[in-house]
Amino acid sequence: MSKYQQLAQDLKNRITQGVWQAGDKLPSLRQTVADSGLSLMTVLNAYQLLESQGVILAQAKSGYIVAPQPEAFRYPETQRQIYFSDKVDINEFVFNVLQASKQAGIVPFGSAFPDPSLFPQQALARSLVKVTRQMSPSFAADNLPPGNTGLRKAISQRYAKLGMSVAPDEILITSGAMEALNLSLAALAQAGDWVVIESPTFYGAMQAIERLKLRAIAVATDPREGIDLKALAEVLKTYPVKACWLMSLHQNPLGCSLSEQKKQAIYQLLCEHNVSLIEDDVYQELYVGSSAPRPIKALDTQGCVLHCGSFSKSLIAGYRVGWVAAGRHAPQLQRLQLMSTLSTSAPMQLAIADFIQSPQYERHLKRLRHTLAERKFAMYQLLRAHLPESVSVNFEPGGYFLWLALPAHMDATQIYHSALERGISIAPGNLFSNQAEFRHFMRINASYDCSPEIVRAVKALAQLLYHHPN
Amino acid sequence: MSKYQQLAQDLKNRITQGVWQAGDKLPSLRQTVADSGLSLMTVLNAYQLLESQGVILAQAKSGYIVAPQPEAFRYPETQRQIYFSDKVDINEFVFNVLQASKQAGIVPFGSAFPDPSLFPQQALARSLVKVTRQMSPSFAADNLPPGNTGLRKAISQRYAKLGMSVAPDEILITSGAMEALNLSLAALAQAGDWVVIESPTFYGAMQAIERLKLRAIAVATDPREGIDLKALAEVLKTYPVKACWLMSLHQNPLGCSLSEQKKQAIYQLLCEHNVSLIEDDVYQELYVGSSAPRPIKALDTQGCVLHCGSFSKSLIAGYRVGWVAAGRHAPQLQRLQLMSTLSTSAPMQLAIADFIQSPQYERHLKRLRHTLAERKFAMYQLLRAHLPESVSVNFEPGGYFLWLALPAHMDATQIYHSALERGISIAPGNLFSNQAEFRHFMRINASYDCSPEIVRAVKALAQLLYHHPN
Incomplete structure (x- = not known):
């Protein structure tokens, strides 16, 4: 164990012992250097290690504080490890929930998007103005599938920063991640085929399965550890699964990320059974700590991981630009896109290509990560x-x-309706399950500043819970 | 017969007799007033009637000329009235043709889009800049399906100009007409179902059928009169058809438009058999003459016509904004869009809404119609x-x-390959058929100015035809 790992372990032990508790400020870096006699670099490394483990949180101008300790977390008592669905039927419910949350002035705890005030809307508008003025008359043809060359190169270079080799040719620009994920699934599975999803899972996965008339195998997913490996292995051994769709980072709705070991184990399992992976990685940029986590795609030597990303959660919603690095499936996805939406809006592709190649992008991401980490903790405390x-x-x-x-x-569905009457949206748990599981769970969007309005909404939600009939 | 109809008939007779031949200038309006003793309004009405019938063509600054006379037109000798396809397999060929035509500097006779220099790119850029600066932070949510309210209203008002009542609520904004058509088809038919298409037909119809694993019934379509009514009636009587997909105006690739009588007959036939119509009407704005033709949708009292439009052919390509007025199928289409691409890019919707509500739009359309009419005739002569x-x-x-x-x-496929080697693209006839029919046909894009480069290309194409092996 190196010096910084030792220091990190010591600090962690003290947190476990209650020397510092959730929300407490840790000694500053300088103070710890003085106390321990270690170098500033060693102390910094130790703090960053703890931050990336979620043990401590960086705060603007005030150093580090202790993150919330894991709470005793209730699993659904009835949850099965594996659920089979011949028919997925979720879209109507999702549609109604999304329509309801469109009301002006609603408190958006149910929203899937970050607070739009965190997006650099004006700076992107400047990029859009710039590229619009410079567009050649042939811009429509130039940006047909697989999409704008500059944008695909820029995305490829961001993979390179993670130490990953993803050629621009493997990348297809799409109308948001939704199209990327849908094209991926359509490339891998035909009506009636089995697809593995997590439980709970992003409702978009179930909508896509419903649309393509596939059959779903939902595998239990732990709110901290992610998908159940044993159950996944069992399913792959027993069923002719055509694709597996999961999130390795900041899973929606659970929020958890997979360990390196687990990512490796999943990749190996899928390779053994020759099953391609649709990796939904739309929150990839929203990590905490100083080093970016790598997706399962980073392990992919076979071209069997279709890695789907988006700018809608990390840069701007509503431009509808996402992508898929589709490995050996790339040619097929290009053809499927040509058959369905033809291509992604050219000015949008050009504007995003311009912005993400400027130094503004990295500055924006740093600020965004920092603000989200602070707000999430503040919302937790609230x-x-x-x-x-x-x-x-x-x-x-x-x-x-x-x-x-x-x-x-x-x-939670009942609470969802009552909250809606009070101008508050939440995402009820059964939105994330085809079996109406997770009825007593809910997902809360923690990207908003704890303004007096948000505090009032949390209090109103608390009242609903206190007065819920027994 | 009123006076102007009588005059029109007289002029037509003289053209048939060869008094004036294709390309000849007709007497000016003023001259005809003097010669006939009729009022200027009567003469103008007569000329406009002949123009809308395609008998004469308006020319900038030089009055009217005689349009080309119908040529003896060869139909494919082997063409059957009705073709059944259990499996449609065209996408790979379409993909290759479209990829080839993306080459820089190619002469785009094969292109499906009008000359992009005819689009008001800079004026639209100004709209885009304006709306981008004014976007509220909630713009992403505001423009979710069914799409931007202002844009849907503006489209609804354009229907009103045609004397049609289409409520904004019936309209869904899509990523170009391709998405509109695909969502329409997905709403009406399931894998294995029969769908009627024209023969020849826009390849996008076949791609959509291929993607959804539907079965196609291709009905012979005359290059002047449109779809064969008897064959259509026969098919509808015999097969459990779930949808009919056709173009009533400026059919792609034939160019022909249906008469009012024929539109009525088709609508009645479909109603009798309770079959919904997907009306692909992307060239609706590109008519000649002074009065806009009305689509079959104008007859629809049952909400069973899904009328698909687009701005990509009449305003700007590459923005990817289209729509469908989906009648009673509108709610289902909204849900299908939410499942597949989520929504259309918001800044694009806002920019087009801004532009088409300004007087610039009508001015642009007038100029565009005029230029296209002139260029089409010039290309014909060339x-x-x-x-x-x-x-x-x-x-x-x-x-x-x-x-x-x-x-x-x-x-024509062989000519397509030889022309490509010479830097010229064409659209070979079998691109428009799932039975590799129309092998000795081709579609030529006539929207380009007859520059020396275009003249050289036509000469090169002529050489290929002269030297084609017997």
């Missing part, structure tokens, strides 16, 4: 301060979702 | 001057396509 103790809040570092377990008798 | 006489050119008023019949022994 929920803890007001919600009944019987509610567990799963706090995982990164992203901007908090996953709440209510007491088993509570019905 | 082709006639250089191509072998054994080649027939189908000249139909409106749009910008010419459909050419080569002698039966010629192979």
